[in-house]
Amino acid sequence: MTNRTLAPLTEKITEETPVPRRGTPWRRLRKSPSAMLGLAIVLLFMGAGLLAEWIAPYDPLRPDFGRAREGPSSDSLLGRDELGRDILSRIIYGARISLWIGFIAVAIGVALGVPLGAISGYYGRLDIFVQRLVDIMLAFPGLLLAIVLISILGVGLSNVMIAIGVASIPTYARLVRSSVLSLREMDYVSAAKALGMGDGRIIFRHILPNCLAPIIVQSTLQIATAILFAAGLGFLGLGAKPPMPEWGVMLSTGRDYLRDWPHISTFPGLAIMLSVLGFNLLGDGLRDIFDPRLRGKL
Amino acid sequence: MRRYLLLSLILAAGLLLAAGDVGGQKVGGKLVIAQGTDAESVDPINFTASPTASIMEHIIQTLVRLDVEEVRGELQTTPKGVLAESWSVSADGKAWIFNLRKGIKFHDGTDLDAGAVKLSLERALHPDCAAPFRGAVLGRLTYSPALLTTGAVANKNAIVWRANVLSGPAGNDVSVALTAGASLGVSVSGSAITVTAPAGTTAGAVIKAVNEHAAANKLLWATNAAGSDGSGAVEAVAATKLSGFATSVGAPDANTVSISLASPFAPLLQHMAHTAAAIVSAKRVRDAVAAAPPCGKGLQDRVDGTGPFMLKEWRRGERMVLAKNPNYYEKDAAGRTLPYLDELEWRVIPDDAARMIELERGTVQVAVRVPPLDVARLQRDPNIALDFTTSVRTIYIGMNVRDRIPDREGGAANPLANRLVRQALNLCVDKEAIVRTIMGGQARVSDAPIVPQVFGYSKVGPYPFDPARAAALLREAGVTLPLRLKFHHPRGRYVRDVQVAQAVQAMLGTCRVEVELIPMEFVSFLALINKAPSDAEHQLYLLGWGTITLDADYGLYSLYHSSQWPPGPFNRGYYKNDRADTLLQQGREESDPAKRRAIYADAMRVIWDDAPWIYSHSESQITGIRKNVKGADVHVTERLILWKTWLD
Numbered sequence A: 001m002t003n004r005t006l007a008p009l010t011e012k013i014t015e016e017t018p019v020p021r022r023g024t025p026w027r028r029l030r031k032s033p034s035a036m037l038g039l040a041i042v043l044l045f046m047g048a049g050l051l052a053e054w055i056a057p058y059d060p061l062r063p064d065f066g067r068a069r070e071g072p073s074s075d076s077l078l079g080r081d082e083l084g085r086d087i088l089s090r091i092i093y094g095a096r097i098s099l100w101i102g103f104i105a106v107a108i109g110v111a112l113g114v115p116l117g118a119i120s121g122y123y124g125r126l127d128i129f130v131q132r133l134v135d136i137m138l139a140f141p142g143l144l145l146a147i148v149l150i151s152i153l154g155v156g157l158s159n160v161m162i163a164i165g166v167a168s169i170p171t172y173a174r175l176v177r178s179s180v181l182s183l184r185e186m187d188y189v190s191a192a193k194a195l196g197m198g199d200g201r202i203i204f205r206h207i208l209p210n211c212l213a214p215i216i217v218q219s220t221l222q223i224a225t226a227i228l229f230a231a232g233l234g235f236l237g238l239g240a241k242p243p244m245p246e247w248g249v250m251l252s253t254g255r256d257y258l259r260d261w262p263h264i265s266t267f268p269g270l271a272i273m274l275s276v277l278g279f280n281l282l283g284d285g286l287r288d289i290f291d292p293r294l295r296g297k298l
Numbered sequence B: 001m002r003r004y005l006l007l008s009l010i011l012a013a014g015l016l017l018a019a020g021d022v023g024g025q026k027v028g029g030k031l032v033i034a035q036g037t038d039a040e041s042v043d044p045i046n047f048t049a050s051p052t053a054s055i056m057e058h059i060i061q062t063l064v065r066l067d068v069e070e071v072r073g074e075l076q077t078t079p080k081g082v083l084a085e086s087w088s089v090s091a092d093g094k095a096w097i098f099n100l101r102k103g104i105k106f107h108d109g110t111d112l113d114a115g116a117v118k119l120s121l122e123r124a125l126h127p128d129c130a131a132p133f134r135g136a137v138l139g140r141l142t143y144s145p146a147l148l149t150t151g152a153v154a155n156k157n158a159i160v161w162r163a164n165v166l167s168g169p170a171g172n173d174v175s176v177a178l179t180a181g182a183s184l185g186v187s188v189s190g191s192a193i194t195v196t197a198p199a200g201t202t203a204g205a206v207i208k209a210v211n212e213h214a215a216a217n218k219l220l221w222a223t224n225a226a227g228s229d230g231s232g233a234v235e236a237v238a239a240t241k242l243s244g245f246a247t248s249v250g251a252p253d254a255n256t257v258s259i260s261l262a263s264p265f266a267p268l269l270q271h272m273a274h275t276a277a278a279i280v281s282a283k284r285v286r287d288a289v290a291a292a293p294p295c296g297k298g299l300q301d302r303v304d305g306t307g308p309f310m311l312k313e314w315r316r317g318e319r320m321v322l323a324k325n326p327n328y329y330e331k332d333a334a335g336r337t338l339p340y341l342d343e344l345e346w347r348v349i350p351d352d353a354a355r356m357i358e359l360e361r362g363t364v365q366v367a368v369r370v371p372p373l374d375v376a377r378l379q380r381d382p383n384i385a386l387d388f389t390t391s392v393r394t395i396y397i398g399m400n401v402r403d404r405i406p407d408r409e410g411g412a413a414n415p416l417a418n419r420l421v422r423q424a425l426n427l428c429v430d431k432e433a434i435v436r437t438i439m440g441g442q443a444r445v446s447d448a449p450i451v452p453q454v455f456g457y458s459k460v461g462p463y464p465f466d467p468a469r470a471a472a473l474l475r476e477a478g479v480t481l482p483l484r485l486k487f488h489h490p491r492g493r494y495v496r497d498v499q500v501a502q503a504v505q506a507m508l509g510t511c512r513v514e515v516e517l518i519p520m521e522f523v524s525f526l527a528l529i530n531k532a533p534s535d536a537e538h539q540l541y542l543l544g545w546g547t548i549t550l551d552a553d554y555g556l557y558s559l560y561h562s563s564q565w566p567p568g569p570f571n572r573g574y575y576k577n578d579r580a581d582t583l584l585q586q587g588r589e590e591s592d593p594a595k596r597r598a599i600y601a602d603a604m605r606v607i608w609d610d611a612p613w614i615y616s617h618s619e620s621q622i623t624g625i626r627k628n629v630k631g632a633d634v635h636v637t638e639r640l641i642l643w644k645t646w647l648d
Helices: A009-016 A025-030 A033-050 A087-122 A124-139 A142-153 A157-167 A169-183 A187-194 A199-235 A247-255 A263-290 B002-018 B050-056 B114-125 B134-138 B203-216 B268-272 B282-291 B352-361 B372-379 B419-428 B431-438 B467-477 B497-510 B522-529 B552-560 B578-589 B593-610
Strands: B030-035 B064-071 B074-081 B084-089 B095-100 B152-155 B158-162 B173-180 B185-189 B192-197 B249-253 B256-260 B309-315 B319-324 B343-348 B384-389 B393-399 B443-445 B483-490 B513-520 B540-546 B613-619 B621-626
Touching (some): A025 A033, A025 A263, A033 A087, A033 A263, A087 A157, A087 A169, A087 A199, A087 A263, A124 A169, A142 A199, A157 A169, A169 A199, A199 A263, A247 A263, B030 B352, B064 B268, B074 B084, B074 B268, B114 B134, B114 B249, B114 B256, B114 B282, B134 B552, B185 B203, B352 B372, B372 B384, B419 B593, B419 B613, B431 B497, B431 B613, B483 B497, B483 B522, B497 B513, B497 B540, B497 B613, B513 B522, B522 B540, B552 B578, B552 B593, B578 B593
Parallel strands (some): B030 B343, B173 B192, B483 B540
Antiparallel strands (some): B064 B074, B084 B095, B158 B173, B185 B192, B249 B256, B309 B319, B319 B343, B384 B621, B393 B540, B393 B613, B443 B613
């Protein structure tokens, strides 16, 4: 900052751009240690989820009452829960459930939110209606909206995915709308219109592909949110049900033993924290690569 | 931490200033009690659970109460008069007389009299009111629809009854206008009852017709017919009795209540001590019944009793506040008025851990159902004393044994109708592990439907833990595995109820019985399982039953007799076995204790073999009480008794 006067202003801006815009995205990602850490964590959990049957040391559902509430040991690395089930095995199987919820919820949010945002941004006349609808949805905090939806749909894992997905629609709608608003004024869009191209083709061929970067970034971050919401709903008894090894449920059942046997809920809690951290770090890294201008906005 | 310390010091100082010291006992202050569940209602004909009764007994009272002591492993009860000062029974054991204590007032200012007792008991007996404990507690009292029993022909054109009118025509006298007509007919309009009758109709025929009309139209006319004879100027008096008393309950005078039974029933006093036989203000009941005959409306939210505390505020699901009854009649040994406390606040904290944290912080002073695994920690706390009182509660997983379970497609076959499946589930549950691991050893594996301290107990079990035999039985039953069942259970009602349910789920899972757990708030859970069999969708349900009369009749009849199917009573799995029915009925009617024991032993063997429940364990009561709370009593029937309690 003290050298500000020494360099011309234009040069300064290019120098300050955090990640140089050259090389493939992967090469740029490799240069960010925090993003690589995030990716490593995400891959770890994805690997655990995919290979649960082969890497989990025990059956996650089988109780062993003789070993109930046992602390961590070499035989059971993270200890045993209140029914004597192996906590590590349950966390490994839980990764599958949490990631599955994350991906499906994001898919629902993208599938419904992106077209809604595109229509809203492209057709000025519909904008006001769609955006008021989005405003209404945004007026509820995301988790509250999900709880309302669960109470309508009923408790269950698939309903959790739907509820969290629907709760993320307004985020996507807003995001895509703002991109479309600027993109539709681009010369190449005017050119396409002048050539007589239909609206649908313009939106899908020329506008949406250019919105992809923020959608990818948002989705990565949204998976973290979805995992957190799913755990929250599970904790409240509105999501996955016992005996399913869902992290939020594990946290909730362990709560009764927190004072004397803290390991029962600490490890599921750490799993939630780590996975959310991983997706957030990865999302931040991707944002820096795809669209440095968005830093601080998402 | 320091801030709380200061705050509590200031509060304590304030309490000390406000509280006048009377000898050892201090007057004033507010006691906060944490329970896991809210009350369902405060109406004695509309509740089922002990936590409700624990609160209600501070508001409404019964004729007698039970003092309990343990003699050679069995609990023996001594009835003590509450509203009744004394009582006597005829030599044949059929006619009971209760003499009421004089000068007692209800919270609404009206006097306690025999009419109020009669009205409360008759309301509990009315078939349309479907009081849950009607069969269990008052089953030996009769109710006949002949509501008007005596009448006098005032003149050729009218008959006058002296009667307390609960609904229908208002006023004390029911006068019937007689007009000549071709056939006997009754019509009621406002306060006028008109009877058309052909010439020569007897008074008896008219009375019968009016009674039938009243019964058919659900007009509850209480039967205070005493003194009806000779009212008004009379040409011909023809007092007619139709069928003796309309109910077993009579009120010969203002301070005397009579109960007549068809056959002797030894545990009558124990039953009259049950909260379902509590006495409420007649004025309030009449007003409520007038609004919604025959059972009344609004009494579940507000009731006027004679108890040491009055209902002040009730926020459902959150808390109920009771204020001291300044006119309470009972005095302590030194002649001081009771209760000592100004207010009781019952808070609803379903979560065990949260309830214990509040107790440890001192924001509640009494917490029921201390989780057994927390006992060691709480015993180290210098401010908390743990009370261990015997409990007579059996925890079980009931099974709906109907052939079909209704669903949207018109019903699905129910595997639990098969006795072999039910036995297999019993064999698959490791009761020892539940007692050891979940209950921390503070429980006992059930070896009969009732606990050893209850009269009539004999050992008929337990079902061993034998997954191999369970698997064989399931094969023999021919059910397709995995067997999928729904399991509804309450949260926060019983000791570690959620954990017990999850453990049972895990155990059944190893036998390839996949159970879907549906945890519910207790009051809505009770509503769900209290349905007529054609509407009942539940399969497995976790419940507990405290045999609070300490007699096997109460612990078996209402749970296994086929007359006790919901809605209302407690045979919530719709179990029916003719042999069990016969034995349970015999047990009620037999008065020789030795014969009764033999009958109940037989009945329990029949029931045990049918396995309508998964028999789990019996609880023990652990109550956490802060040491500054003095004189709090925990009754064996899971009631807190707090009218002699004070804060030090």
